[in-house]
Amino acid sequence: MFNTVRTTVLLAALTALFMAVGYFIGGTGGMMIAFIFALGTNAFSYWNSDKMVLRMQNAVPVERSRFPELYEMVDILSRKAGLPTPAVYVIQSDQPNAFATGRNPQNAAVAVSTGLLQQLETREVAAVVAHELAHIRNHDTLTMTITATFAGAISALAQFGLFFGGGNNRDNPLGGIGSLLMVFLAPVAAMVVQMAVSRTREYEADKGGAEISGDPLALASALQKIAGIAGRTVNVGAERNPAMAHMYIINPLSGARMDNLFSTHPDTGNRIEALRKLAALMQVDDKGRRPQPRPAPTNTGRANGGGWRVPTVGRTDDDGGQRGPWG
Template identity: 45%
Template sequence: MFGNQLRTAALLGLLSGLLVLGGYYLIGNEQGLYLGLILAAISSFSSWYFSDQAALAAYRAQPFSREQAPELYDRVARLSDRAGIPMPKLFVVPTKSPNAFATGRDPEHAAIAVTEGILELLTPEELEAVLAHELTHVKNRDTLTQAVAGTIAGAITYLGQILSFGFLYGPVTRDNRQGPNPLGLLFLIVLAPLSASLIQLAISRTREYSADLGSAEITGNPLALAHALEKLEEVGHQIPMNGNPTMSPLLIVNPLSKEGLQSLFLTHPPVQERIRRLVELASQQQGTPVAA
């Protein structure tokens, strides 16, 4: 666990460094470094404090009262008690696309959102496994990590967009002359957003495997999550989930298409690999060999 936290901290540091360097190339002198530092600080603070509001608004999630879904509330309360965290607030996303996500800056300010589609698709055991997966994200504070990563990556991309729209005027160079900076242009438009996406992907994949394991530990039923992931993978791509792409790492399965170049930048591990690990874990628990 400590190794994952250290790796994640290092990756977040790289993201912040890209933002600072991007600010430098945008301006062309030391003022750009200050701009990058300010953007990194603002991005980190805003994502820390407003991460839950931003994610819930991105998917138009609505509060779920206990009167609307008493069984769901009791299930989440029971799983939260097993996980050793306060019960998060519950929200529903008005879409038939089956998915779920957790958000919030810490376990005391957390929320779990489920879509109408996932409530209709999964069995009670499968839904419980998905909820346990999201509670593990809350317990491990992955929700904050992903929000910070997504916000900083978005700021890096925004810097690239600024330069792409204004490249005819060019940034100010080191000798304070107005003119194009080919290196800065290449970095901000192509290399920085690409690097930010890859770093964000690495953070997300590590966290998803850990949350799958946490779900299995909380429920004692790894196969329930394996079956849920299989259904979500099959139906989810038939009914895409619309929303801010920077928030997609929060979801339990990637809502984007796997076709073309998008397959290179999926923020989640391959579902088949996640299922394979869960099946292997179930076999270890039962003391039986994994089927070939």
């Protein structure tokens, strides 16, 4: 219910911003045209924005036979999250990164880059996938995908109005100045909306993903590696469509600061610190292991008076510590 209300409020805010851009470019007539355009964008965003985002980010669906380990990983983690298994996409990019999209868990997709699969350890990849599944479970994907679609449309509308001389419209309250202001301010306003939507969502998805994978420190390690590489590796799809940047687990725009005022992502260091605190609460070490529970004495019926029966769950290390499914 809360997610439905949140998405409705977001749509209303973006529609109002859309209409404001139209008003300052073309006056009352421009506002009405923008309103009609916004209604169409709303409908399109709900039904098709996920497909558009995947296409714009150069994500391609892959067969289970090509990436069997990835598919198995997504299957297992989806069951742990209580979700239907989403479609799996791969982005041909050296930059390690990932995002999720879809209007609901039944129509969701997880996209990971080839760089993520090649440069991160299995546990770290699993933690990233779990983070994206948490977004799907929280219904963040619809909100974030719609925001991305609107942000791009708002910027395009502002530039379109200036190109066709919207500032000359007599009904425009600020004339050419209004059009120029919208060209610069509309994308900033859309960016602020993206920032507000994404920052809190990322912290919650970090927590949810760590709980799904059972390995918060693997996610912390993955975030640190991705952030270090992303700043110096180009993600072509993201650079061409920067309005989609907030959908990724780490800002994919090369050279972009992660901690500035208008960043669509929270500071990576803060996210890592929160995950370390969560690991301490969960009593999980840096290899995804929990301390083995104290064995209960059982009566074996032997003449020597019995012994200890230690339950075995999952895989164990030589030192007796339990390991997670990806450790």
